[in-house]
Amino acid sequence: MPEEQTDATESVTPYTPARRRRSLAEQTPPIALGPLDGRYRAAVAPLVDHLSEAALNRERVHVEVEWLVHLAAHRVLPGAPTLSGEEVAYLRDVVLDFDAHTVAELSATERITVHDVKAVEYLLKERLAAAPALLGGDTVLPQVTELVHFGCTSEDVNNLAYALMVQGAVRDVWLPAATALVDDLAAMAREHAAVPMLARTHGQPATPTTLGKELAVLAHRLRRQLRRVARAEYLGKLNGATGTYGAHLAAVPGADWPGISRSFVEHLGLTWNPLTTQIESHDWQAELYADVARFNRVLHNLATDVWTYISLGYFAQVRGQGTVGSSTMPHKVNPIRFENAEANLELSCALLDSLGSTLVTSRLQRDLTDSTTQRNIGPAFGHSLLAIDNVRKGLAGLDADPAAMERDLDANWEVLGEAVQSAMRAAGVAGVPGMEEPYERLKELTRGRRITGEDLRAFVLGLGLPDDVAQRLAAMTPASYTGAAADLVRYLDA
Incomplete structure (x- = not known):
């Protein structure tokens, strides 16, 4: 008698790890959640300059700076001082120098404001307050602090x-x-x-x-x-x-x-x-x-x-x-x-x-x-x-x-049926006898079966078409039956 078989699963001891896995969410630098910031980062990295959260904050700073400059340049608010070229450049440098440190500064401020745009407003006000130390005590930038975000939602x-x-x-x-x-x-x-x-x-x-x-x-x-x-x-x-x-x-x-x-x-x-x-x-x-x-x-x-x-x-x-190509099929x-x-x-x-x-x-x-x-x-x-x-x-x-492609064409001579029946229609219109029911006759010849070049030439030459038409069709091959396809490509340059 064969030896009694034992269910292998009965003897398997479940694996129990000796300690917990490390948390990937707590690793530094942060590990990407999505593939665009992970596996495919190199292909999409240029978009970070435009469509990331940091880019959003940089453009917010840009808008706020330009609004302040616009209000001052057009003397919209009575009594507001005029900004010098150096002062305008100082403000615009906040945008030009926007970097990881600025991102971190905004994040810290937002944790207090719990409002992203308000954090941007406060960032600019801090830069205005710091202007005298960088530009000299006679700068008017601290006086235009309340022009930041003026009238804006x-x-x-x-x-x-x-x-x-x-x-x-x-x-x-x-x-x-x-x-x-x-x-x-x-x-x-x-x-x-x-x-x-x-x-x-x-x-x-x-x-x-x-x-x-x-x-x-x-x-x-x-x-x-x-x-x-x-x-x-x-x-x-x-x-x-x-x-x-x-x-x-x-x-x-x-x-x-x-x-x-x-x-x-x-x-x-x-x-x-x-x-x-x-x-x-x-x-x-x-x-x-x-x-x-x-x-x-x-x-x-x-x-x-x-x-x-x-x-x-x-x-x-x-x-x-x-x-x-394949982990197991080398030819692929x-x-x-x-x-x-x-x-x-x-x-x-x-x-x-x-x-x-x-x-x-x-x-x-x-x-x-x-x-x-x-x-x-x-x-x-x-x-x-x-x-x-x-x-x-x-x-x-x-x-x-x-x-x-040539092999595929040569295996499908029946596709010339369209050309032959169209030529028969034209000949019939011109009064050539024997051209009745061209579509039906080509359907009988070609539908549901493969034909050879010899089959098609014999059919064409037996139709009674004018000699020039018959010879033109008899000389045709699937590879030559491409109409104006090659010439149509030139419309790409139109």
């Missing part, structure tokens, strides 16, 4: 800061990266403009095209979205607690506060919004994020199409780029750049869609839903930027394989 500062942050992120980081990607794609389209390729509609063999023309379609779509993003308006307002200039007019009733507000907002390089509640309505943000999300979705289409071309063998992935080089891009584009779109739908709504004159929402602008652009980086590197690692 926190949202006056925040909306302008966010507009400047997003404007900088788009113009200085995202748009150049996206444009470089599309330029790379357009160059590939031109290089392969005349390389014939079997098209697939609904996944089935269809009228041949060229690799370059198909890449050009995607480049053209992406460029159109880039033009929309480049034309984006960045709106801002400075009009008080409920958008009425109430405090401004109470303090200085003779000033043209709407005019002062407009000149200040435009001085910052933004578009003035004259009608708001306590908040700037954020509609421009929703418009911009919709355009960026649309770019993302077209790029997602590119990623899935190129992935499919790789699986068909139309592209060979260049080895030697430091990639491991996986299209991971495009797969990672897909996932990051989906995350970016989800965040951008949420931003766009949430930010356009605020209860009555103000609620705080936009505060947390806007703090996720950085991740939304970060995932998009990471995807752009992945696709660009992925494209750089591809070599087209025209021979593989």
